Amino acid sequence: MLALTILALLQAASALPSTSDCAVEPRRGSPPAGLPDENFFRNAAQSQGRSFCVVRPNSKGGDDAPAIADALNRKCRSRGLVFLPGPVYNIRTPMATLNMDDVVINQFGRLLWSTDIEYWRSVSMPVGFQNQSTVWYFGGDRVTWDGYHVGTLDGNGQVWYDWAKGKGNMPRRPMNVNFRKLTNSVVKRLRFVQSQMWTMAITHSKHVELDDIYVKSTSNSRWNTLNTDGCDTVNSDSITFRRWDVTNGDDSIALKGNSSNISIYDSVFRDGQGVAIGSMGQYDGRSEYITNFYARNITLHNTAHASYLKTWAGHSRGFPPNGGGGGVGHASNIVMEDIKVDRLRRQPFFAWQCENYSGFSGQDCDSSKFKLNNVAWRHVSGTVNDDVNEVGWFQCSAAAGGCDDFEAADIAVTKVNGSRLTRWHCDNMHGNKGFQCDNVAKTRGVANRSDSPPDA
Numbered sequence: 001m002l003a004l005t006i007l008a009l010l011q012a013a014s015a016l017p018s019t020s021d022c023a024v025e026p027r028r029g030s031p032p033a034g035l036p037d038e039n040f041f042r043n044a045a046q047s048q049g050r051s052f053c054v055v056r057p058n059s060k061g062g063d064d065a066p067a068i069a070d071a072l073n074r075k076c077r078s079r080g081l082v083f084l085p086g087p088v089y090n091i092r093t094p095m096a097t098l099n100m101d102d103v104v105i106n107q108f109g110r111l112l113w114s115t116d117i118e119y120w121r122s123v124s125m126p127v128g129f130q131n132q133s134t135v136w137y138f139g140g141d142r143v144t145w146d147g148y149h150v151g152t153l154d155g156n157g158q159v160w161y162d163w164a165k166g167k168g169n170m171p172r173r174p175m176n177v178n179f180r181k182l183t184n185s186v187v188k189r190l191r192f193v194q195s196q197m198w199t200m201a202i203t204h205s206k207h208v209e210l211d212d213i214y215v216k217s218t219s220n221s222r223w224n225t226l227n228t229d230g231c232d233t234v235n236s237d238s239i240t241f242r243r244w245d246v247t248n249g250d251d252s253i254a255l256k257g258n259s260s261n262i263s264i265y266d267s268v269f270r271d272g273q274g275v276a277i278g279s280m281g282q283y284d285g286r287s288e289y290i291t292n293f294y295a296r297n298i299t300l301h302n303t304a305h306a307s308y309l310k311t312w313a314g315h316s317r318g319f320p321p322n323g324g325g326g327g328v329g330h331a332s333n334i335v336m337e338d339i340k341v342d343r344l345r346r347q348p349f350f351a352w353q354c355e356n357y358s359g360f361s362g363q364d365c366d367s368s369k370f371k372l373n374n375v376a377w378r379h380v381s382g383t384v385n386d387d388v389n390e391v392g393w394f395q396c397s398a399a400a401g402g403c404d405d406f407e408a409a410d411i412a413v414t415k416v417n418g419s420r421l422t423r424w425h426c427d428n429m430h431g432n433k434g435f436q437c438d439n440v441a442k443t444r445g446v447a448n449r450s451d452s453p454p455d456a
């Protein structure tokens, strides 16, 4: 019954015409053209027996975070409907909204984070992985967060890109939002622009759908957008990404330790690294898995790879986030189908077992005991830059017994100049199907990563 009423509301809302990305900022008190107004949501809340909270921007331009957090933590925490009409909310303090229960958030406004780097570094909260931190913990059960294609999270990232100067994993540089213990929930039609670091991470979460999500982090200075991953999953199960449009400078979407049943459909990725499976095995002696990943109908423009699997070496050297290694485990049942590539910067398919962010990458590639097996790419077509010479490059670790059962089917990739790519480089590859390994000699450390900085 409850589920039915929520569904009815969602259907009613989806039926409304949506505005485009270039819609003008709504004026105070009036919703963007074509969107429901405050009365619509007030009535919906009433008919569903929900508390109703409207959060308006502070009229003097003060910090809006306390009012937003208050609505999500108190009055509308349980069985609530929260409306954020906008236009702009200034976010000057961190938020922790972790215990929502059956809440609908309708956001038309733009949340704009302030640019005080030292303040944010002093308050950013640990994500519990790789020294990553965040400025918003967001969690709960049965939460629907709908941005109607206009609701925006704007991390004001340019100041962070200029501050980091292209250096990776700067301590306490925060990601925008950490979905944390979020279950049975839907995040949709939201825009995430100019994230401070990673756009978001999903940790300790289960059964979450993220639909029609727009991510864009670009730099207008000489400094790049390293570490602006679109989304990373960690310790999470059954997460579905649909219709994502990501433009960034690092992993488009990344699966990290203990990610299972993750899928991506109907999405477009630009400029970043492509889909990352890993990195894995960074924590000495710890075991982790990535299982059952499925992606279908993905288009990649100017990314490094279509997908890349990466583990650290078997010997631990240094500590996370930038050093590490020695972890064990497996990545299995990784399948991508119906993939279009457009001017990729490197080999469409890539795996290696000697990741390192502090300059040693590409060495000690045979010591990892992390197993990569049952990986398939099917129906892949398009182009790579003229200086790319292999379709696939797989540096599988001898200590793991190599990679097992990789498959390629219906692959038609050419250089931009028209010549067909046919070469596959493999070390320690067993049971490969649909392609032949044709490296002449076993080579190490030749994969030049300097044009494609690794992510966190």
Ligand SMILES: *[C@@H]1O[C@H](CO)[C@@H](O)[C@H](O)[C@H]1NC(C)=O
Pocket: 131, 170, 171, 172, 320, 321, 322
């Ligand atoms: C990572 O976090 C640990 C524990 O908080 C800290 O000792 C270490 O300095 C951090 N390392 C970096 C590179 O931030």
Ligand SMILES: *[C@@H]1O[C@H](CO)[C@@H](O)[C@H](O)[C@H]1NC(C)=O
Pocket: 129, 234, 235, 256, 257, 258, 286, 287, 288, 289
């Ligand atoms: C994955 O789960 C194992 C226990 O099954 C745990 O030891 C490990 O720390 C987890 N990995 C991550 C990245 O949280």
Ligand SMILES: *[C@@H]1O[C@H](CO)[C@@H](O)[C@H](O)[C@H]1NC(C)=O
Pocket: 237, 260, 261, 292
């Ligand atoms: C993945 O999904 C299947 C089917 O729903 C489920 O049986 C399995 O437990 C899930 N895997 C993990 C690691 O949660």
Ligand SMILES: *[C@@H]1O[C@H](CO)[C@@H](O)[C@H](O)[C@H]1NC(C)=O
Pocket: 243, 265, 266, 267, 268, 297, 299
């Ligand atoms: C594939 O994804 C694109 C969006 O990237 C979408 O427009 C198209 O309809 C999808 N194709 C199929 C067959 O679903």
Ligand SMILES: *[C@@H]1O[C@H](CO)[C@@H](O)[C@H](O)[C@H]1NC(C)=O
Pocket: 312, 313, 315, 316, 317, 318, 323, 324, 325, 355, 356, 357, 358, 359, 360, 361, 363, 364
């Ligand atoms: C990572 O690179 C650093 C610096 O070059 C090096 O000292 C360390 O041994 C490397 N670690 C691994 C696991 O290769």
Ligand SMILES: *[C@@H]1O[C@H](CO)[C@@H](O)[C@H](O)[C@H]1NC(C)=O
Pocket: 386, 387, 415, 417, 418, 419
């Ligand atoms: C394309 O470029 C490669 C060098 O990367 C060259 O060997 C090949 O002949 C070129 N093909 C055409 C059709 O120009």
Ligand SMILES: *[C@@H]1O[C@H](CO)[C@@H](O)[C@H](O)[C@H]1NC(C)=O
Pocket: 448, 449, 450, 451
């Ligand atoms: C690696 O790439 C850099 C920058 O593109 C280039 O300067 C260097 O010569 C390359 N090294 C190799 C071994 O190809």
